[in-house]
Amino acid sequence: MPTAVESVAAQDAPSLAKIISHVVDLWPEHEKFLTGSLAGLDSRALRGTEEIAGLVWKLVEPEMADVVASYRWVCRRLLDEELYFRRHGCYRYASxxxxxxxxxxxxxxxxxxxxxxxxxxxxxxxHADVSQVYVRDFLSRCAAGSRLLEVGPGHGLFLALAARHATQALTGWDISPGSLHYTRRNLAEMGVHGVDLALHNIQDGVLGNDGFDRVVASELLEHVDDPGEVLRSLTGVMRPGAEIFINVPVNSPAPDHIRLWNTPDDFFGFVSSNGIIPTKTYAFPMSGYSEQRALDARVTISCVVIGEVK
Incomplete structure (x- = not known):
């Protein structure tokens, strides 16, 4: 059986191969998981993953050993949260x-x-599958000159992809100065400039007089006390005919996740009940699982809605 590195190095994915090589060198036991995660990638999926890997590599290359140590820490911490979830049937924190x-x-x-x-x-x-539908099915429909807003832009990867594939009229809002600093630094390291990053609470409405043609909320709603109110606030900054991209993991215990949805249908129904008409929905189970097996085992499924305001 080919190693994780061999499964991508033989194809045109040099950045992905470099990342995997460093992870395996520093954490050999993780190779089995990586090999399974990459198994069966078709050429389109590999190209999409390689594009994200190229951006990630720019961010991690100077401190790769430390990044792998942090990645191992994340895996251990999420396992702790998973054990709590198994014992109690809920996330550790509720607010x-x-x-x-x-x-x-x-x-x-x-x-x-x-x-x-x-x-x-x-x-x-x-995670890789979410990024690919974001590019393929959301950004591809973005007209030249469209105004795109991401709320809670975090690592900045989705704004960087939007700069490549859709528009230069980019805005990011966050309520945390530290998070905005992290986004700003990452965008600069990825060579993305001119993004309007502002300290702003989405629930306070639009900054200025204009709304947005595209709105992105990726892994945001599971972190807030009232996701319905936040979702309705997102619809309030959308222009007529605008589209929204929403990404939320269900059954995904983490140290800062507070809102639990049990199935993709639970989440899709929640979105529909809060002013969004889903035009496309997706469910991506964690590595190594089919959707049904993930539902039976109550493990993470990343759920995506592309929709418009009712």
């Missing part, structure tokens, strides 16, 4: 205040968390 009081946001853990999750964008099949 933003509880997460804040845990000290997670103020500790070294948050640095490990952000840095380690960068690698998950290409090494975890569900």
């Amino acid at each position: 933003v205040r509880e997460v804040e009081e845990s000290g997670f946001y103020d500790s070294e853990d948050i640095h490990h968390y952000h840095r380690g999750l960068l690698l998950s964008q290409v090494l975890w099949r569900n």
